[in-house]
Amino acid sequence: MSLPTPERKRDEIVRYTPATRINHWIVAISFVLIALSGLALFHPAFFWLANLFGGGTWTRILHPFIGLVLIIAFCLLGAKMWGDNRMQRHDWAWLKRFRDVAADREESVPAPGRYNAGQKLIFWIIVVCLPLLLLSGIVIWRSYFAEYFPVGLTRFAGLLHSFVAFVLIIAIVIHIYAAIWVRGSVRAMTRGTVSYGWAWKHHRQWFRDAVKGEAPPK
Amino acid sequence: MSLQSLDVVRRSATTLPEPEARGAHTGQVAKLIDVTKCIGCKACQVACMEWNDLRDEIGTCTGHYENPADLGDQTWTLMRFAEYENPKGDLEWLIRKDGCMHCADPGCLKACPAPGAIVQYANGIVDFHEENCIGCGYCIAGCPFNIPRISKNDRKAYKCTLCSDRVSVGLEPACVKTCPTGAIVFGTKDDMKLHAAERIEDLKSRGFDKAGLYDPAGVGGTHVMYVLHHADQPQLYSGLPDEPKISAMIGLWKGATKPLAVFAIVATAFAGFLHYIGFGANETTERDEAEARREIEEMS
Numbered sequence: 001m002s003l004p005t006p007e008r009k010r011d012e013i014v015r016y017t018p019a020t021r022i023n024h025w026i027v028a029i030s031f032v033l034i035a036l037s038g039l040a041l042f043h044p045a046f047f048w049l050a051n052l053f054g055g056g057t058w059t060r061i062l063h064p065f066i067g068l069v070l071i072i073a074f075c076l077l078g079a080k081m082w083g084d085n086r087m088q089r090h091d092w093a094w095l096k097r098f099r100d101v102a103a104d105r106e107e108s109v110p111a112p113g114r115y116n117a118g119q120k121l122i123f124w125i126i127v128v129c130l131p132l133l134l135l136s137g138i139v140i141w142r143s144y145f146a147e148y149f150p151v152g153l154t155r156f157a158g159l160l161h162s163f164v165a166f167v168l169i170i171a172i173v174i175h176i177y178a179a180i181w182v183r184g185s186v187r188a189m190t191r192g193t194v195s196y197g198w199a200w201k202h203h204r205q206w207f208r209d210a211v212k213g214e215a216p217p218k
Numbered sequence: 219m220s221l222q223s224l225d226v227v228r229r230s231a232t233t234l235p236e237p238e239a240r241g242a243h244t245g246q247v248a249k250l251i252d253v254t255k256c257i258g259c260k261a262c263q264v265a266c267m268e269w270n271d272l273r274d275e276i277g278t279c280t281g282h283y284e285n286p287a288d289l290g291d292q293t294w295t296l297m298r299f300a301e302y303e304n305p306k307g308d309l310e311w312l313i314r315k316d317g318c319m320h321c322a323d324p325g326c327l328k329a330c331p332a333p334g335a336i337v338q339y340a341n342g343i344v345d346f347h348e349e350n351c352i353g354c355g356y357c358i359a360g361c362p363f364n365i366p367r368i369s370k371n372d373r374k375a376y377k378c379t380l381c382s383d384r385v386s387v388g389l390e391p392a393c394v395k396t397c398p399t400g401a402i403v404f405g406t407k408d409d410m411k412l413h414a415a416e417r418i419e420d421l422k423s424r425g426f427d428k429a430g431l432y433d434p435a436g437v438g439g440t441h442v443m444y445v446l447h448h449a450d451q452p453q454l455y456s457g458l459p460d461e462p463k464i465s466a467m468i469g470l471w472k473g474a475t476k477p478l479a480v481f482a483i484v485a486t487a488f489a490g491f492l493h494y495i496g497f498g499a500n501e502t503t504e505r506d507e508a509e510a511r512r513e514i515e516e517m518s
Contacts, residue, residue, distance in 0.1 A: 011507065047333055057352045060354045142355030200506055
């Protein structure tokens with residue numbers, strides 16, 4: 001058994017490596033910034049958020065570049081997490097029992113691996129949304145690219161961009177709430193470690209692999 | 219143009235009414251461009267440059283009469299020249315003064331995300347307030363007539379103001395004042411329609427059966443109207459749109475999507491809050507820790 005290492009407390013499993021944690025927070029911070037600046041440009045009720053970025057014009061200038069940072073950082077993060085997020089048979093069974101999961105009655109729910117089916121769905125929503133946002137964003141990026149596309153395409157891209165961003169924001173709101181709700185999850189992304197009990201309760205298959213040393217931190 | 223005019227009936231990205239006490243009780247304005255009287259002299263282009271202090275770059279000949287080649291931040295109106303061979307085999311030179319149509323239902327204003335960058339006055343003029351413009355170019359996507367242009371220098375959007383500064387003090391637009399053939403006239407929209415009707419009757423008596431007024435209903439009518447000899451084929455006039463309207467995609471983007479998306483995002487966050495209130499935090503208990511340790515001991 002390779003875990004725990006001598007430096008760690010005996011009852012911890014390392015879930016995320018420093019590189020993953022740093023990368024996750026680059027993605028997270030750039031997502032918050034891009035969502036706030038995007039909402040400022042999306043609905044007048046949120047235009048005041050443009051003040052956070054130095055006004056409307058600065059918001060318009062910065063938004064797409066923040067997006068590029070987000071896309072590049074997520075490519076690295078997503079590549080690392082890709083394999084562990086493949087949907088498996090037990091994941092669909094987990095989803096069918098979602099009411100029990102939401103009510104904190106996980107005892108009889110099929111045991112998830114490193115990620116549960118809800119996390120996997122969020123992952124795939126992000127994987128689908130980000131390329132769509134990148135492509136539609138380039139089409140409506142007026143300073144550099146929009147003039148090279150027919151106006152009909154820029155109209156479609158504007159609609160698509162806001163719709164996909166809406167789907168992604170909803171997904172991330174759920175992701176953030178889940179992290180807050182399931183105590184011990186935030187620590188996995190800040191310090192990298194989870195307790196044995198947390199792993200056993202929420203990701204039992206992964207817990208068994210991890211304590212055997214077969215599922216090293218990623 | 220920026221005016222403390224108290225007659226703003228619509229303002230971009232704004233959810234509450236703007237100062238609008240002053241109305242247009244003597245009638246909304248309109249510019250009528252009688253294409254059949256136009257000789258293509260471009261005096262209107264020069265007058266526009268002079269009044270608005272605009273100077274476009276001296277370009278190069280692109281093989282046709284249009285100069286400059288396109289509208290721009292320094293060219294708010296442009297004579298467009300089309301050569302049309304009619305069914306009789308005769309050549310017709312169709313010359314149209316292109317520029318903002320000042321739609322009653324402006325697509326630019328609908329698409330604009332910057333509060334107060336685009337306004338519509340009670341008299342019907344649609345004006346850009348560049349100090350509020352953020353340079354996103356959504357107005358370009360919103361416009362059914364391909365009019366607004368973003369400056370490469372200051373990244374603000376520009377277009378014809380219908381000389382809102384002149385009109386507000388009782389003057390006619392510069393292009394109207396200068397037109398040597400009387401092809402451009404200005405007045406209340408009702409008067410301009412009456413004038414157009416007389417012109418159309420005259421044209422019909424002279425063999426232009428399809429002569430008519432271009433005041434497209436798809437954008438609620440416009441405050442710049444054309445008298446056309448071929449009103450049944452407006453696209454002959456350098457691609458004047460047949461039935462212009464705000465794209466359904468702009469309507470969906472700026473219409474239903476906005477409130478529904480905001481509602482759904484807020485509702486999702488609120489559902490999370492209620493879930494927390496209902497079920498509390500999902501904690502790992504001592505029993506979980508004990509079970510985990512028991513499993514590890516069994517394994518080793």
